Amino acid sequence: MTTSLTHIPSSRSVRNMYAPQHRPASPTSRRKGTALIPLVGTVALATSALMLVNASAAGAQPTTVPLGTAASYAVLAGSKITNTGPSKISGNVGVSPGVGVAPFITGFPPGELTSGVINDRNSVAAQAKADLSTGYDNAAGRPGATSTGVQLGGQTLLAGLYGSGTLDLTGTLTLDGGGKSDGVFIFQAASTLVTASSSRVSLINGASPCNVFWQIGSSATLGTDTDFVGTIMARASITATTGADVQGRLLALDGAVTLDSNTINTAGCAPIETPGDGGETPGDGGGTPGDGGTPGTPGDGGGTPGTPGDGGGTPGTPGDGGGTPPIVIEVPPIPGLPPIPPITIPPIPGIPNVPEQPNTPGVPEQPNNPGVPEQPNTPNTPNTPNTPNTPNTPNTPNTPNTPYTPNQPNQPTTPGGPGQPGTYNPGGQITQIPNGGVDTGDGSTVTQSTNSSAVTMWSLLALLTVGAVSITMMTRRRR
Numbered sequence: 001m002t003t004s005l006t007h008i009p010s011s012r013s014v015r016n017m018y019a020p021q022h023r024p025a026s027p028t029s030r031r032k033g034t035a036l037i038p039l040v041g042t043v044a045l046a047t048s049a050l051m052l053v054n055a056s057a058a059g060a061q062p063t064t065v066p067l068g069t070a071a072s073y074a075v076l077a078g079s080k081i082t083n084t085g086p087s088k089i090s091g092n093v094g095v096s097p098g099v100g101v102a103p104f105i106t107g108f109p110p111g112e113l114t115s116g117v118i119n120d121r122n123s124v125a126a127q128a129k130a131d132l133s134t135g136y137d138n139a140a141g142r143p144g145a146t147s148t149g150v151q152l153g154g155q156t157l158l159a160g161l162y163g164s165g166t167l168d169l170t171g172t173l174t175l176d177g178g179g180k181s182d183g184v185f186i187f188q189a190a191s192t193l194v195t196a197s198s199s200r201v202s203l204i205n206g207a208s209p210c211n212v213f214w215q216i217g218s219s220a221t222l223g224t225d226t227d228f229v230g231t232i233m234a235r236a237s238i239t240a241t242t243g244a245d246v247q248g249r250l251l252a253l254d255g256a257v258t259l260d261s262n263t264i265n266t267a268g269c270a271p272i273e274t275p276g277d278g279g280e281t282p283g284d285g286g287g288t289p290g291d292g293g294t295p296g297t298p299g300d301g302g303g304t305p306g307t308p309g310d311g312g313g314t315p316g317t318p319g320d321g322g323g324t325p326p327i328v329i330e331v332p333p334i335p336g337l338p339p340i341p342p343i344t345i346p347p348i349p350g351i352p353n354v355p356e357q358p359n360t361p362g363v364p365e366q367p368n369n370p371g372v373p374e375q376p377n378t379p380n381t382p383n384t385p386n387t388p389n390t391p392n393t394p395n396t397p398n399t400p401n402t403p404y405t406p407n408q409p410n411q412p413t414t415p416g417g418p419g420q421p422g423t424y425n426p427g428g429q430i431t432q433i434p435n436g437g438v439d440t441g442d443g444s445t446v447t448q449s450t451n452s453s454a455v456t457m458w459s460l461l462a463l464l465t466v467g468a469v470s471i472t473m474m475t476r477r478r479r
Helices: 011-018 027-034 036-059 068-072 123-140 451-478
Strands: 002-004 073-077 081-084 088-090 092-095 112-115 118-120 156-158 160-164 167-169 172-176 185-189 193-195 200-204 212-216 220-222 227-234 238-240 245-252 257-260 263-265 327-330 343-345 437-439 445-447
Touching (some): 068 123, 068 245, 073 257, 073 263, 092 123, 123 227, 156 160, 220 227, 238 245
Parallel strands (some): 002 327, 088 112, 156 172, 160 185, 167 193, 172 200, 185 212, 193 220, 212 227, 238 257
Antiparallel strands (some): 327 343, 437 445
């Protein structure tokens, strides 16, 4: 870049530039002499602003949350895990220390582990619980969160640290990875997280569910048919209602995790280590993140440094220092004065990119001690079959009754003769005495009346007489 001063009104003005300082310079000379100051200042400010923007952009990206051994868990609770319906879990399931009365993990089946194991209050679950506590405190203690407001639905957010007193989701929250898969999203909620039915978290431009973390100070509730993304770390409890699906983890420090026909999937989310202990910290320059830092792109000055002017005003080639190009000021010949060489302002070199320091290789995690396989249950001794009952002996048929022998007709009683007089015998028979008298036993007799016998006899005789007369008369009539 070359700035020419050939248009000077008069040689007197130029002389004034080199005159003793007690003589004021003309306004025209002052304007031309100071015209370069704003240009140089503008370039310097632009360079500084660019550096600050780059530094701020690099500092705004949060690092991942360390979960340690808890990263392999799809569901981890402090008190109990309860499942209803055919939930499918990809990842470990564990409880520690457990609160209340056993059992502490219920509903498997019908729930199913497509991968992983169940750790119920053992040393492995206790270690995962301790690592979860460390990760929770790490996420909760990060300062400088950007407020999202209570309602997350309808927002699109880049990787960063966000927070609110409570978090609600109705509709869709979009997380934009900006073309990078290592962008980390951290949400801090002092109280609760609640999603409405059929809400969802959408990932675009490379955002990964493994790098989304929700630190919840109280409880989290996922509404029916919610499609959620990320690791929920709740101080109290987590409830996934019917049909809610999660790409991530449900980790409750103190309370219970309640499931109902859900899909919890951690596939593709390997355990993530803390920066400096094996994790890869994204680079802060132009290099590829985490691979040692490829040097950044050179500054915007471009070109090789210009050749100093030879007095003839030939412009130089722009420099490559990344800053401003050299500025050459030509001074025209002044009669009576020796030739004045061109005034050259050297280029302002750009700030070279600082190569990234290679990450310290991480210490590989110690493999978990394999769990002691459970002893198979001793099969129950089969019950001895009951002895079949002895069939009852059939009853002997009754012997038919012998027919009764018909009674022999009583022999007609031979009429007795007149009784002999007798004496009274108490309890015995009354003795009949002659002439129809009855001895009463006290010395007296009772005489039976014979009038009835006479009447009967006379009646029979009358009937016989009438019959005879009737027959006689009929005989006569026939004749």
